[in-house]
Amino acid sequence: MGKDGYSLVVVANRLPVDMSVGEDGTVEWRRSPGGLVTALEPVMQESDGAWVGWSGAPDLVAEPFDADDIRLVPVTLSETEIARYYEGFSNDTLWPLYHDVIAPPAFHRQWWDTYRRVNQRFAEAAAAQAAEGAIVWVQDYQLQLVPKMLRDLRPDLRIGFFNHIPFPPLEIFQQLPWRKQVIEGLLGADLIGFQRGGDASNFIRAVRRLTDLTTRGQIITVEGDDGKPGRHVRAAPFPISIDSKKFDALARTPEIQARAREIRADLGDPDIMMLGVDRLDYTKGIRHRIKAYGELLQDGRLDAARSTLVQVASPSRENVGAYQELREHVEGLVGRINGEYGEIGHSAIHYLHHSYPPEEMAALYLAADVMLVTSLRDGMNLVAKEYVAARSDDAGVLVLSEFTGAADELVGAVLVNPHDIDGTKDAIARAAVMDPREQRKRMRRLRRRVLTDDVAKWSASFLGVLSAMPSRTHHV
Ligand code: G6P
Numbered sequence: 153m154g155k156d157g158y159s160l161v162v163v164a165n166r167l168p169v170d171m172s173v174g175e176d177g178t179v180e181w182r183r184s185p186g187g188l189v190t191a192l193e194p195v196m197q198e199s200d201g202a203w204v205g206w207s208g209a210p211d212l213v214a215e216p217f218d219a220d221d222i223r224l225v226p227v228t229l230s231e232t233e234i235a236r237y238y239e240g241f242s243n244d245t246l247w248p249l250y251h252d253v254i255a256p257p258a259f260h261r262q263w264w265d266t267y268r269r270v271n272q273r274f275a276e277a278a279a280a281q282a283a284e285g286a287i288v289w290v291q292d293y294q295l296q297l298v299p300k301m302l303r304d305l306r307p308d309l310r311i312g313f314f315n316h317i318p319f320p321p322l323e324i325f326q327q328l329p330w331r332k333q334v335i336e337g338l339l340g341a342d343l344i345g346f347q348r349g350g351d352a353s354n355f356i357r358a359v360r361r362l363t364d365l366t367t368r369g370q371i372i373t374v375e376g377d378d379g380k381p382g383r384h385v386r387a388a389p390f391p392i393s394i395d396s397k398k399f400d401a402l403a404r405t406p407e408i409q410a411r412a413r414e415i416r417a418d419l420g421d422p423d424i425m426m427l428g429v430d431r432l433d434y435t436k437g438i439r440h441r442i443k444a445y446g447e448l449l450q451d452g453r454l455d456a457a458r459s460t461l462v463q464v465a466s467p468s469r470e471n472v473g474a475y476q477e478l479r480e481h482v483e484g485l486v487g488r489i490n491g492e493y494g495e496i497g498h499s500a501i502h503y504l505h506h507s508y509p510p511e512e513m514a515a516l517y518l519a520a521d522v523m524l525v526t527s528l529r530d531g532m533n534l535v536a537k538e539y540v541a542a543r544s545d546d547a548g549v550l551v552l553s554e555f556t557g558a559a560d561e562l563v564g565a566v567l568v569n570p571h572d573i574d575g576t577k578d579a580i581a582r583a584a585v586m587d588p589r590e591q592r593k594r595m596r597r598l599r600r601r602v603l604t605d606d607v608a609k610w611s612a613s614f615l616g617v618l619s620a621m622p623s624r625t626h627h628v
Pocket residue numbers: 165166186187188292293316317468469
């Protein structure tokens with residue numbers, strides 16, 4: 153670090169590690185899973201960077217420390233703050249609201265107050281780490297007020313914000329009682345990135361309807377206070393990706409290839425292995441997928457004795473009611489289908505409520521003939537990209553929901569509307585018997601895209617645009 157602070161500060165709800173306190177009181181950490189970490193870790197390791205975030209545990213007070221060449225700055229959250237800011241406002245208000253109200257969002261003033269207070273704490277922690285004129289890159293819906301709070305504290309900074317999840321249409325967004333404060337919070341940034349062009353336009357439309365500001369294309373002009381010059385904010389799409397080459401290389405290793413064969417053998421060498429990999433989240437369309445699969449078995453279009461679906465559903469947000477209900481539903485559905493179509497030594501569905509390391513994921517992707525990504529709404533969906541990156545054999549079929557950001561980019565996937573169960577069944581049935589030549593043609597096209605547009609390109613392009621924006625240092 154420079155003597156007066158870090159030149160690149162990432163601010164995200166989570167630190168890229170889980171911290172816990174051992175029996176003797178020492179703080180221990182281990183890497184935590186998640187798309188965001190995968191996406192940003194390589195960038196952070198290359199720059200003189202600090203990462204401000206929450207440890208994942210309640211009331212954990214810890215000094216900044218270094219891990220894998222990244223300076224980590226823990227923000228403390230109390231149990232009540234976790235309940236109101238994280239489980240409440242972030243994951244029971246904003247998450248369902250921004251994902252097309254698939255589940256009903258709850259609006260509670262107490263949750264909003266805590267969201268504001270916690271955002272202020274993140275802003276202060278970031279302000280304390282950033283060098284004069286540094287770049288601060290704020291991540292995701294949990295921290296939408298940080299850009300403005302940070303600008304008020306440190307007008308010298310260049311501030312970027314990236315929204316990893318969808319930005320909803322105005323007609324949905326305007327349900328939020330604090331919609332104006334959220335827009336103003338985001339407009340504290342110089343550059344606001346979204347996954348898709350449609351998300352950026354939704355945001356710009358919300359700015360036009362909910363504020364008096366003028367917009368022109370991607371540019372929003374924010375007036376300065378007390379006769380100070382105004383400034384321009386840009387809102388634009390920057391579709392996120394994965395570390396494709398690293399994942400490709402991992403899936404090529406003999407150990408992973410052997411593990412993929414072992415998985416298929418353990419499953420009884422089925423003719424068709426299908427795979428779903430998701431956080432156990434109602435946005436992912438897991439129930440729609442399992443329903444479609446179950447009906448294909450029932451109709452005899454898939455042979456129950458020769459097909460299997462492996463569904464990895466990693467535990468997520470288990471204190472939020474909608475997630476508890478989803479788990480009940482999914483597990484009930486899996487139980488019914490397995491009861492109906494299972495045999496001794498063969499299950500129709502292998503349901504795994506765990507998360508796995510990348511090595512095991514790569515082996516699962518390699519083993520799977522058909523990958524099912526059927527989200528009802530999804531900012532990007534990095535699982536789809538990981539599947540493609542793993543398939544250097546140019547085999548396998550990606551069935552992909554139209555409602556993912558990935559669908560805008562991944563030409564070559566079999567697109568589905570997961571609400572249309574008959575259409576989804578047809579797509580799955582088609583994928584199951586797809587000719588290897590067509591698989592190869594599609595997979596090559598997908599791979600060219602995923603291997604070219606990787607996460608390094610994503611972050612370089614966002615940071616490139618942000619750095620090229622006029623410096624604020626002399627304006628204030
Ligand atoms: C999504 C969000 C991330 C979040 C991740 C895991 O990908 O965009 O911000 O970190 O889900 O969810 P969690 O609530 O466990 O952090």
